[in-house]
Amino acid sequence: MSHSYDRGFIEDFGRWREFSAGMWAWIFHKFTGWVLIGYLFTHIAVLSTATASDPAVYTDTLQGLEALVIVRFLEVGLLAVAVFHILNGVRLLFVDLGVGLEAQDRSFYASLVLTGAITVASVPTFVGGVLA
Amino acid sequence: MSTQTEPESETEIEESEAAATETESAVESPGDRRRREKGERAVEEEAKRKEAEETLDEEDTVQIKVFRYDPEVEGKQEPRFDDFHVPFFKGMTVLDALIYARDTYDSSLTFRHSCRQAVCGSDALFINGSQRLACQTQIADLDSETVRVEPLPHQDVVKDLVVDMEHFYDQMDSVEPYFDADELPDGDETQRQTPENREKVKMSTRCIWCGACMSSCNIAADDNQYLGPAAINMAYRFAMDEREGEIRKEDRIKIIEQEHGVWRCQTQFSCTEVCPKDIPLTEHIQELKREAVKSNLKFW
Ligand code: HEM
Ligand code: SF4
Numbered sequence: 441m442s443h444s445y446d447r448g449f450i451e452d453f454g455r456w457r458e459f460s461a462g463m464w465a466w467i468f469h470k471f472t473g474w475v476l477i478g479y480l481f482t483h484i485a486v487l488s489t490a491t492a493s494d495p496a497v498y499t500d501t502l503q504g505l506e507a508l509v510i511v512r513f514l515e516v517g518l519l520a521v522a523v524f525h526i527l528n529g530v531r532l533l534f535v536d537l538g539v540g541l542e543a544q545d546r547s548f549y550a551s552l553v554l555t556g557a558i559t560v561a562s563v564p565t566f567v568g569g570v571l572a
Numbered sequence: 573m574s575t576q577t578e579p580e581s582e583t584e585i586e587e588s589e590a591a592a593t594e595t596e597s598a599v600e601s602p603g604d605r606r607r608r609e610k611g612e613r614a615v616e617e618e619a620k621r622k623e624a625e626e627t628l629d630e631e632d633t634v635q636i637k638v639f640r641y642d643p644e645v646e647g648k649q650e651p652r653f654d655d656f657h658v659p660f661f662k663g664m665t666v667l668d669a670l671i672y673a674r675d676t677y678d679s680s681l682t683f684r685h686s687c688r689q690a691v692c693g694s695d696a697l698f699i700n701g702s703q704r705l706a707c708q709t710q711i712a713d714l715d716s717e718t719v720r721v722e723p724l725p726h727q728d729v730v731k732d733l734v735v736d737m738e739h740f741y742d743q744m745d746s747v748e749p750y751f752d753a754d755e756l757p758d759g760d761e762t763q764r765q766t767p768e769n770r771e772k773v774k775m776s777t778r779c780i781w782c783g784a785c786m787s788s789c790n791i792a793a794d795d796n797q798y799l800g801p802a803a804i805n806m807a808y809r810f811a812m813d814e815r816e817g818e819i820r821k822e823d824r825i826k827i828i829e830q831e832h833g834v835w836r837c838q839t840q841f842s843c844t845e846v847c848p849k850d851i852p853l854t855e856h857i858q859e860l861k862r863e864a865v866k867s868n869l870k871f872w
């Protein structure tokens with residue numbers, strides 16, 4: 441089957457346009473899962489260095505970070521990633537139980553829409569202090 | 573015109589629906605619901621197709637872009653696309669267009685086909701970005717100016733649209749796709765199956781070994797040893813057949829729960845989307861995963 445036989449540009453050209461819902465769900469789930477892992481490690485690294493010494497360092501570090509606009513936006517991104525991962529994760533658990541398989545594409549779209557809504561609603565909370 | 577033919581096609585759909593739900597069970601199973609919804613969609617698509625057909629008159633031609641490659645002829649070893657302009661007729665399928673192109677323009681154009689009615693499984697191709705049977709795909713349904721025809725992705729191309737199916741057949745064979753009961757009845761007694769059990773395996777028996785599902789699966793593309801949706805579905809067909817008995821079922825579960833078996837499936841649903849026989853492949857794979865867990869967790 442997939443021996444390393446070169447079929448030229450045919451094999452991989454623009455195939456992503458043809459992906460269906462389930463495939464996108466899989467790609468997004470992988471992506472968000474690994475982003476969360478990445479965040480987890482960064483989080484641990486930052487907090488463990490900040491809490492290693494004097495409590496004032498901790499406060500300074502966090503206030504310093506939260507003062508940066510980019511950090512506020514990254515937080516919105518992190519929330520979006522986490523919400524999608526959780527919602528689609530629940531969808532996948534149902535898929536594993538064989539429940540609602542015929543609605544797998546709609547439940548993926550629902551996860552996307554809900555993620556969007558929650559993300560938009562969270563913007564004032566995360567970005568508020570910096571821009572206002 | 574369309575007002576006259578519309579109800580006709582609807583009754584047809586209803587009939588096939590009635591056939592699909594022949595079990596008379598009061599509750600609609602997920603499969604039945606899916607088939608009903610599919611039937612409803614078919615009515616809509618039928619109407620759209622009629623419209624598309626009416627705009628195409630007899631003089632019209634369709635353009636097909638066909639993948640060409642021949643390792644044995646110098647100058648054809650570089651993959652390329654050839655364009656063919658084929659006169660359109662009502663109800664024309666992609667296979668009809670290919671046959672016309674071969675018979676009229678280029679007798680070296682190579683593709684497999686046999687039954688021309690979605691039974692033999694020899695003409696699964698990559699048509700406008702999706703794995704479909706050429707004989708089951710009407711050009712008017714494709715909703716596009718040109719029809720792009722390529723060999724199945726993730727399989728070696730032998731020539732033009734012909735791919736090497738050997739590996740697919742090997743995977744099918746590896747799940748022992750034949751009825752093999754623990755105990756045989758005495759004499760010439762028939763091995764009867766309950767209607768409920770028949771209903772359970774019904775969809776899984778429909779496979780025509782076309783390879784569309786395997787080609788659409790990106791796990792199978794990456795892992796050559798993965799059994800693939802068709803083979804796992806074949807295992808399902810026998811593992812769920814109550815007439816085979818518990819011992820055989822255990823053996824079958826052992827085959828599908830091996831390293832490159834059901835656990836490779838990441839529920840992308842690609843196979844279920846493309847199967848020309850509407851087999852709920854992902855559903856069957858998921859059910860076998862649960863069977864595998866159950867057979868390993870026997871506390872009771
Ligand atoms: C309520 C919260 C969560 C739920 C319901 C959830 C659900 C899931 C499920 C069901 C899978 C398996 C996907 C599959 O079957 O292919 C998965 C994969 C994964 N999850 Fe989560 N998850 C949650 C939180 C997290 C968190 C907090 C992290 C990171 C710290 C995380 C990281 C990952 C990773 C890395 C994968 C593997 C992705 C891959 O396929 O490579 N998840 N999650
Ligand atoms: S399961 Fe469907 S797509 Fe796969 S080989 Fe059988 S008929 Fe073809």
Ligand code: FES
Pocket residue numbers: 684685686687688689690691692693694695696705706707708
């Ligand atoms: S020619 Fe037999 S399935 Fe298409």
